Amino acid sequence: METELSKQLGIEHAIFGFTPFPEVAAAITRAGGFGVLGAVRYTAPDDLARDLDRLHELAGGKPYGLDVVMPAKKVEGVTEADVEAMIPAEHRGFVRELLARHGVPELAEGEASGWRITGWMEEVARGQLDVAFDYPIKLLANALGSPPADVIERAHDHGALVAALAGSARHARRHAEAGIDVVVAQGYEAGGHTGEIGSMVLVPEVVEAVAPLPVLAAGGIGSGEQAAAGIALGAQGVWLGSLWLTTEEADLHSPALTAKLLAAGSGDTVRSRALTGKPARQLRTEWTDAWDDAAGPGTLPMPLQGLLVAEAVSRIQKYEVGELLGTPVGQIVGRMNSERSVRAVVDDLTRGFERAVTRMNRIAGRSAT
Amino acid sequence: METELSKQLGIEHAIFGFTPFPEVAAAITRAGGFGVLGAVRYTAPDDLARDLDRLHELAGGKPYGLDVVMPAKKVEGVTEADVEAMIPAEHRGFVRELLARHGVPELAEGEASGWRITGWMEEVARGQLDVAFDYPIKLLANALGSPPADVIERAHDHGALVAALAGSARHARRHAEAGIDVVVAQGYEAGGHTGEIGSMVLVPEVVEAVAPLPVLAAGGIGSGEQAAAGIALGAQGVWLGSLWLTTEEADLHSPALTAKLLAAGSGDTVRSRALTGKPARQLRTEWTDAWDDAAGPGTLPMPLQGLLVAEAVSRIQKYEVGELLGTPVGQIVGRMNSERSVRAVVDDLTRGFERAVTRMNRIAGRSAT
Incomplete structure (x- = not known):
């Protein structure tokens, strides 16, 4: 599962895993995917630093990312x-x-x-970024619209790509105009905040809306066949969140x-x-x-x-x-x-993807090697 | 796009088109797909016979089907x-x-x-079947659960496969137990009556639930890339309804x-x-x-x-x-x-499918011929 984007990031499989657990993020990265640590639950910068230390150590030199929740508009005072x-x-x-x-x-x-509003506020997210940029993060994702322009610039200076989630082609276009590098097209099936357009319809709409920017398919992906469907829809990879919650590394x-x-x-x-x-x-x-x-x-x-x-x-x-x-x-x-190990989940995804491609070649009347 | 099911039906592409217009159904069949005429709007058997005459004539000897709305349970009196x-x-x-x-x-x-409740009642649907079985229909689909056992038997005696729509794996399993031949897994994205599970999640669930019965992917499919996604999810073909509404043959x-x-x-x-x-x-x-x-x-x-x-x-x-x-x-x-011709739509679907398979082979690192 190798795409332009996976090559750019230097990973084996174009499988992106979003998770609140550093152990899970590291295991995704070690298994050949790209682990993204969700930062929203960290209110204290020290806690985030501790978990990024852990992620960095466990990732063994392979790339990983961070997901923040940062509003593009500032609410003052x-x-x-x-x-x-x-x-x-x-x-x-x-x-x-x-x-x-x-x-x-x-x-x-x-x-x-456990959960406070503060994690959603810009000053907290900026505090998280001050910590995050001490680490060689290769992707900064934002779950709440495009990040502010100065944050995008800072990420780029740091050598990180910037990703943003979109539930509609309109949102995706806005992200592209803001200068981000990757759009995560997240369908109705997804966990967490999500829109009303199903992944089957949303992913190709977003791909067309922001071409040539790479798009990741999110929402409803938990098997290699579903990953293959996301790729068939034009995505350069898949973004999974829910599936890791029941892995052995999650707590x-x-x-x-x-x-x-x-x-x-x-x-x-x-x-x-x-x-x-x-x-x-x-x-x-x-x-x-x-x-x-x-x-x-x-x-x-x-x-x-x-x-x-x-x-x-x-x-x-x-x-x-x-x-x-x-x-x-x-x-x-x-x-x-x-409950399976992260590696078993990633292996299952890549094997299912290969199986789906083999079957599709048969249905297309092609022999592939 | 050739699957076991398309071979069984003797069609070129595993593309099934549901439509209330005989001209559209015939054009889908002539373009190498499988046209299915929706019967719900016919209250008078003569009107249905007139349109089946037309469909049969225009299909030029190629196979087509009928979709009825028949409750499995009878409401008496x-x-x-x-x-x-x-x-x-x-x-x-x-x-x-x-x-x-x-x-x-x-x-x-x-x-x-124009629209009366009567089209939804079993006696009307049975009157439609008396008409339909005068024609060599190759598929009888039911939009409202499994058809009654005697109708399934009659269809089989007639040489027709029986299909039923399902919005959940549970519905699909019930259809399989009733003895139907094909399940149409219709996701949340679809037009008309539809459930809450998105196609990305629903299709593979239904495929697993009723294996080895063939499944058609429905809901959110309007391009060859989306058809490829449906196939990647394990379907033996795609079922499209909305897309034909704006074809030149539709009125x-x-x-x-x-x-x-x-x-x-x-x-x-x-x-x-x-x-x-x-x-x-x-x-x-x-x-x-x-x-x-x-x-x-x-x-x-x-x-x-x-x-x-x-x-x-x-x-x-x-x-x-x-x-x-x-x-x-x-x-x-x-x-x-x-507004495009039905043939242009079908050609676009098959070309897009081929494009998607080519791209997937590249991402899987395979060369295919």
Whole structure:
């Protein structure tokens, strides 16, 4: 699976893996792919430095990247407290009542909620970049639009390519105009924030919209046959996030959540605003049902919803409250049925890709060597 | 594009085209694909016979099929009048008010509404089959679950394969158990009634669920690269419906609707219950918005909604009321940007497929002849 982009990055397979775990990112890179560490969960620069140290050490000299969440537009002078003050009492009461009904215990005193709004704010993302550029990252990806122009320039000076996610051809065109190098076309099937255009339709639209920029296909890819489909659609590689969540190297800190992911089918996710206020695909749970229920107060806009539910989500995760326990994941969860090593997953992807190409040659009436 | 299934049917390309127009079905067949005439709009058996005569004559001895809408379960003794009586006055008022607000004229006296519930009832579908089996149809497809056992047997005795649409692996497995021969795996991107699993995820799930039965990939396919993706996912061919709507051989009887289809982007459809009471992808219009609006009365369950809106839809179509004018169509509508002949469309599909295979061989490091 060798494309112009994989050659440019010096990797064996055009398989890009996005993950919050440095061990997983390193294993993807070691297996011949390209590991991308998600930075959104790091609020303290030191924590990110520690995990980048680990990733760098484990990657053994092979290339890796970082994914940040950086808005192109700056919101000046708004603090977390300002945002907190905008949350209606009704919504706070709804959270309290929902947690009480399911008997979710309180956090111990001093335990911070795991997910804060701060990871989404530009100053935090810039702090992460100051750390990241101490490492030889070869790709800087941004999940929230194009990064600001000075960040793109800084990445280029550093020798890193800049990638941005797009859920529509319009978004992709905007990224291209901003000067990024790679577009990740992420279809409706994907986990996390995602649009409404399915990968089958989105990927070729984005390829045409930004040609000759390279495009990675994301959303619904969990097998080599699906990777082959992404390549058939014109992509120069595939970008996978969900599939790594149940690898042996991943540590969700929750056996119950891992078990849920292994058991879930492709129909067990929902595109809901419950987590952040913007539609994000995740496991469907009684928690998402409650937020999506017309009888409830409904969700708040981003970033209010994320701040409103941050502590609740931490409590649900810590105490593994089964019926509420969820996580962002794509429809490909239906294929995540066993815990395997990252290398086994990558090998499976490349073998499936080869199988698909062989079958396609047969159907095209060609003999290939 | 030759697969076991295309060989079995004696066609050149494993491209299956579903269409309400006999001229289009015949042209697909003549171009080397397999044309399938949709029967749902025929309430009078004579009309179906007339169009099958036409299809048979134009197909020039090459194979074609028929698509019916036949429920596996029989609803005994329910008449259209019974169903009419179940529609709340509030909903009738909402339709009246909506049409009046947009100045939609009444139909002339004696003009029947084009779309009736009757096409969905088993006795009508059975009447269609009595007609259809006078023709050498090679495929009988059912859009509403598996056909009843006696219909499958009759089709087999007639020498026809039986196909059924599935939006999930569970549906597909049920079809296989019922004894059908081909499963059409139709993803979220598709026009008309469709589920929530994207084609990228659905197709391989269905392939695995019903192996060794052949599967056709449907939903989001409008180019040869997309056809190649469907094949990469394990399908033995592709099933396209939307793409033919803007061919030269199609006659929508509405220049305004054709213009709307040609102008629409992939983001201009919505999966709405407005048309039939079940989620069906269609152009998003002020009509679908009104039904999907939380402030309105909402849609009724199938078959009430279809009966409720049948005349209104006819009026909107006849008078081409732009802002309300819609039709079932998939996200692939974004690629339907010019009126082309069916042959040009099929040639484009096969050329694109060849291009995709060539590119994939390069990426797999193979040379093929």
